[in-house]
Amino acid sequence: MEIFRFIRNLLRFGSSRFDGPMLFFMFLLFGMGIIVMFSASVIPAEREFSDSYYYLRKQLLWGAVGLFLFLIFCQIPYQFLVKWSFVFSLLSLLLLIAVFIPGLGKSVGTSYGRSFNRWIQIAGFQIQPSEFSKISILLFASYFFYNFDFKKIKWDQKKIISLVVIFLTLLLIVIEPAFGTTVELLLVLFFFVLLAGFPMKRLFILGASVIPLLVVLVTQVGYRKKRLEIWLDPYKFRFDEGHQLVTSFRAFFDGGTSGKAIGTGYAHRYLAYSHTDFVLSSYVEDFGFVGFCFFLLVVLFLMVRIFLLLQRTKDKLGYFLGAGILILFGFQTILNLFVITGIVPVTGISLPFLSYGGSSLLTIFILFGILANITCKENLVV
Numbered sequence: 001m002e003i004f005r006f007i008r009n010l011l012r013f014g015s016s017r018f019d020g021p022m023l024f025f026m027f028l029l030f031g032m033g034i035i036v037m038f039s040a041s042v043i044p045a046e047r048e049f050s051d052s053y054y055y056l057r058k059q060l061l062w063g064a065v066g067l068f069l070f071l072i073f074c075q076i077p078y079q080f081l082v083k084w085s086f087v088f089s090l091l092s093l094l095l096l097i098a099v100f101i102p103g104l105g106k107s108v109g110t111s112y113g114r115s116f117n118r119w120i121q122i123a124g125f126q127i128q129p130s131e132f133s134k135i136s137i138l139l140f141a142s143y144f145f146y147n148f149d150f151k152k153i154k155w156d157q158k159k160i161i162s163l164v165v166i167f168l169t170l171l172l173i174v175i176e177p178a179f180g181t182t183v184e185l186l187l188v189l190f191f192f193v194l195l196a197g198f199p200m201k202r203l204f205i206l207g208a209s210v211i212p213l214l215v216v217l218v219t220q221v222g223y224r225k226k227r228l229e230i231w232l233d234p235y236k237f238r239f240d241e242g243h244q245l246v247t248s249f250r251a252f253f254d255g256g257t258s259g260k261a262i263g264t265g266y267a268h269r270y271l272a273y274s275h276t277d278f279v280l281s282s283y284v285e286d287f288g289f290v291g292f293c294f295f296l297l298v299v300l301f302l303m304v305r306i307f308l309l310l311q312r313t314k315d316k317l318g319y320f321l322g323a324g325i326l327i328l329f330g331f332q333t334i335l336n337l338f339v340i341t342g343i344v345p346v347t348g349i350s351l352p353f354l355s356y357g358g359s360s361l362l363t364i365f366i367l368f369g370i371l372a373n374i375t376c377k378e379n380l381v382v
Contacts, residue, residue, distance in 0.1 A: 014377045018074060019309055022375065025302035026353070026368055032295065033279070033354035034059065039263045040282035041275035041356060055275055055356055062358040066365030073369025074376070078321055081370065085139035089165050092136040095120065095129035096172040118176045128359035130178045133169055134328060135366055137185055141166060142321040145196040180349035184331055191327050195320060231345035247271040248278055248340045251285040259288035275356045277348055281340050303330055309375040318374040325367045 011021060034056075041055035048054075073081075081088075099105035099117045106119040106126065119126050144162045166189070173182050194200075226241065234242035234249075251267035254260060265285035267274055274282045284292045303326065310322045329352055336351040338344040350360040373379075 013309065013312055014380050017377045018372050019305070019375055022302065022305050022309065023372070025298055025305065028298055029302070029353040030063065032283075032298070033351075034063070036283040036286060036354060037275050037279055037356050039286055040268060040271075040279055042263055043269055044275060058358070059356055059361070062361045065358075066362050069362060070365040070369040070372070073366050074372035076370075076373065078318060078370055078373050079315075082139050082143045082317060082321065085136065085143055086162075086165070088136040089140045089169065092129065092133045093165070093168060093172070096133060096169065096176075099129060099176060116176065118178055125358070128357070130173045130176060130181045131359040131363045133173065134181070134185065134363055135370075137166065137169060138188065138321060138324045138328065138367070141189055141192050142317065142324050145192040146317045146320045148196050178348065180335065180347035183347075184328060184335070184349075187331050188324050188327050192320065192324060195323060227345045227347070231342065234342065243270075244272050244278065245342055245346060248281040249342065251281040252341070255284040255286070255288040255292075257288050258290050259284070259286045262286045277336065277350060277355060278340050279355050280337065280351055283354070299333055306371065306375070309380065312380045313374060314379055314381055318379055322371055322374040325371050328367070329364070 013019070037059055038056045042052045045054040045056075046052045098120050104120055105117050106121050118128050118130060120129060140162070144159075144166075148159075170182055170185060173185070230237050230242045230245065234245040236242065238246040247267050247270055251265060251271065254265055254267070263286070265282070267278075267282055267285045271278055271281060280292075280295070283295065287294070306322070306326050310319055310326065313319045313322065332349060332352055335344070335347075336349050336355075339346055339349060350357055352364045353361070355361075
């Protein structure tokens with residue numbers, strides 16, 4: 001009986017200033033990420049830098065910085081961040097423009113003949129502004145739609161400028177190009193419009209009207225059209241561009257029920273981006289179907305806990321912002337899972353807390369710091 005009483009008290013909302021179960025599952029995901037990222041990165045690190053621990057050290061460094069930022073942002077009232085969201089959005093726009101400036105931005109060529117402009121080189125570090133733009137968009141859009149009344153629409157100068165800032169941010173991300181991030185942010189904006197009370201019928205008509213544009217962006221742009229062809233028949237391209245997806249399929253098959261000896265599988269040796277976008281494939285190869293189910297349960301418990309916490313928030317603005325973070329986290333996780341299993345075409349999308357990458361890791365830690373502040377004891381109805 002004592003153990004059940006302990007668990008009940010632990011799961012009780014408002015039992016501590018910051019929600020224990022939410023933080024537990026968050027750090028559990030990060031811990032899992034360190035293990036599988038290291039397993040997946042040993043061979044690439046040895047091959048590229050003659051140092052098996054290269055990616056591990058960098059990820060631990062970014063994790064330490066991310067934890068520091070998490071501790072800072074969970075103490076800053078989210079109302080203050082929202083109040084300054086317009087300034088953050090302008091800074092985000094400047095960073096997104098900077099990726100196209102020679103000498104500051106880093107351009108990477110592809111086998112399709114297309115250049116990607118997604119990174120900035122600063123003091124030997126490489127950051128991805130489109131990742132940090134997720135924070136500014138969430139803060140800015142949550143405040144915009146929180147104050148928006150669709151029954152009494154008054155298009156003043158402030159609202160028009162707000163829409164222009166959101167549009168320019170999305171446009172610059174599309175131009176980079178970072179199609180996966182664009183789709184993420186569009187989905188968050190769609191749910192903000194829904195939460196703000198826009199008529200459901202009109203909303204779906206508006207959403208349907210965007211589909212032709214997305215189809216054009218996918219089918220008429222060279223590298224995306226090629227990715228679509230690979231997705232439809234990856235085994236036809238298994239010796240070149242389709243090798244990544246085919247190897248991901250093999251990782252799931254080879255993982256079996258309980259996985260192979262850690263770090264010894266085929267995907268660890270030959271899967272491109274095995275420690276970044278396709279890190280979950282390496283994880284399944286190591287831990288099998290059992291490990292995969294465990295990962296899904298951890299993510300599910302974390303999302304359900306956040307949802308239940310948001311249902312108890314006192315402030316509508318906090319609810320809007322927290323819901324946006326939850327939607328972004330959930331959709332990014334699902335989209336990454338769909339990509340590595342071939343349900344949707346390959347697009348560059350990291351797996352929160354697990355994929356290697358400083359920008360994505362810092363962004364998710366900051367967002368969860370904001371979420372911890374929104375759901376802290378004094379902001380909940382308990």
